Structure formats: structure tokens, C-alpha cells
Amino acid sequence: MTTLSDASFPPGTVITGKWNRSRYTIRKLLGRGANGVVFLVQLGENGKHYALKMGFDPVDLQSEINVLKSFQLQRHHEALRQSGIPSYLKDVDDYAVHGRDIPFYVMRYVRGEALHHFIRRQGTDWTLLVGLRLLQRLAQLHQAGWVFGDLKPQNVLVSDYGYVELIDYGGVTSIGRSVKQFTEWYDRGFWNAGSRTADATYDVFAYALLMIHILEADALKSLAANGLPQLRNVNQLVMLVEKSERLVPFRGWIIDALRGQFPNADHAAKSWKELMARPAQVRRRSRSNTPRWLKNAFALSVILLIGVLIYALRF
Numbered sequence: 001m002t003t004l005s006d007a008s009f010p011p012g013t014v015i016t017g018k019w020n021r022s023r024y025t026i027r028k029l030l031g032r033g034a035n036g037v038v039f040l041v042q043l044g045e046n047g048k049h050y051a052l053k054m055g056f057d058p059v060d061l062q063s064e065i066n067v068l069k070s071f072q073l074q075r076h077h078e079a080l081r082q083s084g085i086p087s088y089l090k091d092v093d094d095y096a097v098h099g100r101d102i103p104f105y106v107m108r109y110v111r112g113e114a115l116h117h118f119i120r121r122q123g124t125d126w127t128l129l130v131g132l133r134l135l136q137r138l139a140q141l142h143q144a145g146w147v148f149g150d151l152k153p154q155n156v157l158v159s160d161y162g163y164v165e166l167i168d169y170g171g172v173t174s175i176g177r178s179v180k181q182f183t184e185w186y187d188r189g190f191w192n193a194g195s196r197t198a199d200a201t202y203d204v205f206a207y208a209l210l211m212i213h214i215l216e217a218d219a220l221k222s223l224a225a226n227g228l229p230q231l232r233n234v235n236q237l238v239m240l241v242e243k244s245e246r247l248v249p250f251r252g253w254i255i256d257a258l259r260g261q262f263p264n265a266d267h268a269a270k271s272w273k274e275l276m277a278r279p280a281q282v283r284r285r286s287r288s289n290t291p292r293w294l295k296n297a298f299a300l301s302v303i304l305l306i307g308v309l310i311y312a313l314r315f
């Protein structure tokens, strides 16, 4: 029997929904995660682009769909409307292939690259602006009564101008319930820093870990890997932050977030904005964005200029 993990869907494959009969043509694979496979598709042959997710486990996929449907019911909520989430889900259906039904849903296609790739490519100067936009996205969710839960760089897509969109709503939990999907590094429970009950500080903690990951990946990796799980604690993270040169501009903010000092992402965003008043420190530590060809051209013109000067002085 064909399962989703071994079925192949080359570009051009047409997925026809068993119930709604909509047709989607696969253009390319966008990504593969623990819960499913996501393809870039076009409605019909040449229609609008969407992202289509097929789930490995129908129950997990259904819980993501339920969250997205709840957003749609809350479409009147100002914060959600601004975030664009209510228009995220387009279609839900099954794909019948080789005698088996594979559940899928179709969502808005978000252009952009994962947060850590974006910062690596564009330089850490962008951390402040992109970070602020991410906190604002989280604040919109919190205002509508939800916690994102599974915050990690792969679930944050950033477009060329630094616009931020959250993807993968599999971990979204209503405030007060238990966070059901998370990733160890960013999880408050993993660091013995608090419960897994969904409250806004859970996301702010994950955001702080995300920043540590982006700017101090190796130190975080070794801290997470070493020592007994029951001995992990916030003080270890605080020490890492205090020792880090790269985290200097964010130091006070991150320590406050780790210690749960911001009641929600809105407060956290306001405090983050204050960091933006001193961006020069960050810039000094960031990688240069000047393209290599421009640097080479500059070096070549300096050499030529020196050559011309020497020539002119000799005659």
C-alpha cells in the first residue's frame, strides 16, 4: 500500500480533491517536516499559487485544520484580521491515490526564507527590524487568545523587505491549555523554566531562545546537549547570554524574556523597540552586506589609482 512517505509527487502531478473536486498542479516541493509534506501548487493549470500540505497522520493534520478554521470563525477579530490569518486556509480535502485517501489542506503560499537563513544572508543588522515584526505577529495571536507554541526559525518566513509571516499552525494552542507541539530548544519545559501551559510568556521565552540560536548557535547547542536534563535551568542560559559578545545589544532584553518579565508579546515588542534606538552596536557586530564583486572592483580601482600615481610621479 502506498503511504505518503514513500509516494512520490513529481512536478506536474495533478492533485484532485476527492470531495470538492478542485485540481492543483504540483510545481515543486517546498518542505518536509515531522507532520507532512508541503508543495507549491497552482490551482488548475495556470491559476493562483498556493501551498498544499499532505499529512503523515490524519489526526495531527486535522488538529492543524481545526486551529485554522477557528481563526476563520474569529475573522472579525481586529488583531487576526491584521495578521491575515483568517484568509490563510483555502481548501481541505482528500487525495485518493492507489486505493488510499491522503488528507491535505491548501493554504496561502508565503514567499520568503526561514528566519535563520535570512539573517545569515542579509546580516545581523536585520535582527532588530525582523525581530520586532515577529513579536508584533505573536502579539496579534495573543490578543486573539492564542499562543503560537512551536516557535522556531523554520516556522518564521521572512520576505526580502523583512516582512515576517508565521507558518505551521500545528502548535497553536488556546491560552490556558497545554502546548501540544513544541521543539526542545525553544521549549520552556525543556529548560525547567516553567510549565507547558499556553500563556503569552511561553512564546516570549521561545522567542528569546530563537534569538540566542540565531546569534550563538554553537554555545546553545553545547548547553542543550551537556548535563543532566533535570539540572538545566534559566541561569545557565543567562550566563550564556552574559558571556556572549554578539548578544550584547540584546542582553538585558533577552534576560528579562528568559525570566518571564514580559507578560505578553505586546509588552515585549515595546521594550524591543527601545533597543532600536541604539542600532549602531548591532551594526558593528554584523556581517557586511557589501557584495564581493563590489569589494573586488573597489580593490582593483585602488590598485589602478596607485599605479597611475606612481607612473605620473615618475615622469
Ligand SMILES: Nc1ncnc2c1ncn2[C@@H]1O[C@H](COP(=O)(O)OP(=O)(O)OP(=O)(O)O)[C@@H](O)[C@H]1O
Binding pocket: 030, 031, 032, 033, 034, 035, 036, 037, 038, 051, 053, 107, 108, 109, 110, 111, 154, 155, 167, 168, 169, 170
Ligand atoms: N504556507 C506556506 N508557504 C510557503 N512555504 C511553506 C508554507 N507552509 C510550509 N511551508 C514550507 O514547508 C516546510 C514544512 O512545513 P511545516 O512546517 O508545516 O511542516 P511540519 O511537518 O509541520 O514541520 P515540523 O516538523 O517543523 O513541525 C516549512 O519549513 C516551509 O519551508
